[in-house]
Amino acid sequence: MSDKPQGPNGHWQLQSIVGQLRGAREQWRSANGRSSGEQGGRQLPSREAVRCILEQLCGALFPMRLGPVDLREESEDFYVGHTLDAALNALLAQARLELRYAARHQQAQEDVDAHALALIQGFAAALPQLRILLDTDVLAAYHGDPAARSVDEVLLCYPGILAVIHHRLAHHLYRAGLPLLARISSELAHSATGIDIHPGAQIGPSFFIDHGTGVVIGETAIIGERVRIYQAVTLGAKRFPADESGQLQKGHPRHPIVEDDVVIYAGATILGRITIGKGSTIGGNVWLTRNVAAGSNLTQANLQHDDGTQK
DSSP, X not given: OOOSOOSTTSTTOHHHHHHHHHHHHHHHHHHTTOOOOXXXXXXXXXXXXXXXXXXXXXXXXXXXXXXXXXXXXXGHHHHHHHHHHHHHHHHHHHHHHHHHHHHHHHTOXXXXXXXXXXXXXXXXHHHHHHHHHHHHHHHHHHHHOTTOOOHHHHHHHOHHHHHHHHHHHHHHHHHHTOHHXXXXXXXXXXXXXXXXXXXXXXXXXXOEESSOTXXXXXXXXEEOSSOEEOTTOEEEOSOOOBOTTSOBOOSSOOSOEEOTTOEEOTTOEEESSOEEOTTOEEOTTOEEOSOBOTTOEEOTGGGBOTTSOBO
């Protein structure tokens, strides 16, 4: 006797399960005031589409390192132009989906297609400056890690660089008014590297995340120039105030400000809207909820009283 399912009503009872799943979807949509997409089509951007777009953008930004294996310098410009055209057209389609979705739920009256085109044109125009900014991050990683043999190794191998490339692209989308596309972009890097950078975080040039696994940088964090952080560092919120109805308030500053030339070692947890002054060093596994003066050097030892409580 064959073990294969025999038609839609075989071993899996698919007809019944499909019907029940349809009922669950309809119940959820009815309860949440949702309707089908336009002509039954997709309403939201596609995670897979964004993943492909980011791969194309990485290749276009760094063609001889992150582009196709058989690329030659004499055809570099052709490849970049062709790849950007494909990536930007695909990104435009995803932007239209996000803006249409937002317009429906906000009952806004706007020319979504024209707005999407203007946003992606702005994104395209920003790519040369984003490449220059990313060059500072690559050099910071190379100079900041004695194990790095070349900038090529850094770009090809370091998870912190992948996360920062995604962040620079996502941050532009976030500021442009495409927060869902930005968040998908960030979460793709999060899944690949274990580094969680919210696209709203403001990060200056020459930023280096060494090793990287477990790093968390919150939405309203502000990071200055030439900052270096290590694995398992958290720049998080201390508390989450709620409104009168008990819903968490969104958008207010709740994450740290890290000034220029700060180094934060592995496992440090820095919470709340505090400022880490310029040139400071925060030691490993430090738990910090207060401002730090410029030039400070904090370790677990100098943060503890004799009774073990924090200063």
